[in-house]
Amino acid sequence: MLSTLSSKIIALLIVLLIVLIGVFTAFFVINKGQIALLNANLDKSELARSELQKNLSSVTSSLETAEKDKQTLLGNLALLAKALSDRERSRNEIKREFEQSTKELTQVFERSSDEKTLSWGATVIPDAVNSVLEQSARCANRYRNQDSVCFSAQGTDQPVHRSAVFQQEKPRSF
Known part of the structure; x- marks a missing residue:
């Protein structure tokens, strides 16, 4: 067992x-x-x-x-x-x-x-003289040196238009 x-x-x-x-x-x-x-x-x-x-x-x-x-x-x-x-x-x-x-x-x-x-x-000052003075003042600023009007080859070598000489003259102002 x-x-x-x-x-x-x-x-x-x-x-x-x-x-x-x-x-x-x-x-x-x-x-x-x-x-x-x-x-x-x-x-x-x-x-x-x-x-x-x-x-x-x-x-x-x-x-x-x-x-x-x-x-x-x-x-x-x-x-x-x-x-x-x-x-x-x-x-x-x-x-x-x-x-x-x-x-x-x-x-x-x-x-x-x-x-x-x-x-x-x-x-009185003629308009042509005023525009020349304004252009020279504008071109005197440095930021305008890229303006095509201010380049000497393009700006001052351009002939002055005769019609500007005979326009109405402006008196001087101060």
């Missing part, structure tokens, strides 16, 4: 061992599949990370270039602001000097008792 009992226990242990081996084999196969899936996900994550790194490098480079451009533009803006400020200061100075000269010239004509000075002040 002991031998049948021992053989039954041994048979039970063998069956239990076979079931355990089957369970471990199934567990191993399932884990192997999960490991393969995790490795595939890891590879995808690595590819996504490298793509993000490339994008980050590209965006960083663009940002650095934009920052350099911004600094250059700020420098240019400061130079432009200074140039405009200097120009406005020069314009105000010229305007002030012009007003002062006009006052002085008006006073000379008002105080003068000389007939030549008075007749010269009342003399």
Whole structure:
């Protein structure tokens, strides 16, 4: 009886061992599949990370270039602001000097008792002379140096139209 009992226990242990081996084999196969899936996900994550790194490098480079451009533009803006400020200061100075000269010239004509000075002040100036003076004043400004009228080969070498000489004359004004 002991031998049948021992053989039954041994048979039970063998069956239990076979079931355990089957369970471990199934567990191993399932884990192997999960490991393969995790490795595939890891590879995808690595590819996504490298793509993000490339994008980050590209965006960083663009940002650095934009920052350099911004600094250059700020420098240019400061130079432009200074140039405009200097120009406005020069314009105000010229305007002030012009007003002062006009006052002085008006006073000379008002105080003068000389007939030549008075007749010269009342003399009318032809339109052609006025247009030449206006053109020379306009061409004297730096920003007009690209104007085709201001080039010496085109502006002063052109003949004066005769009709301008015979137009109505304008009186001088101060």
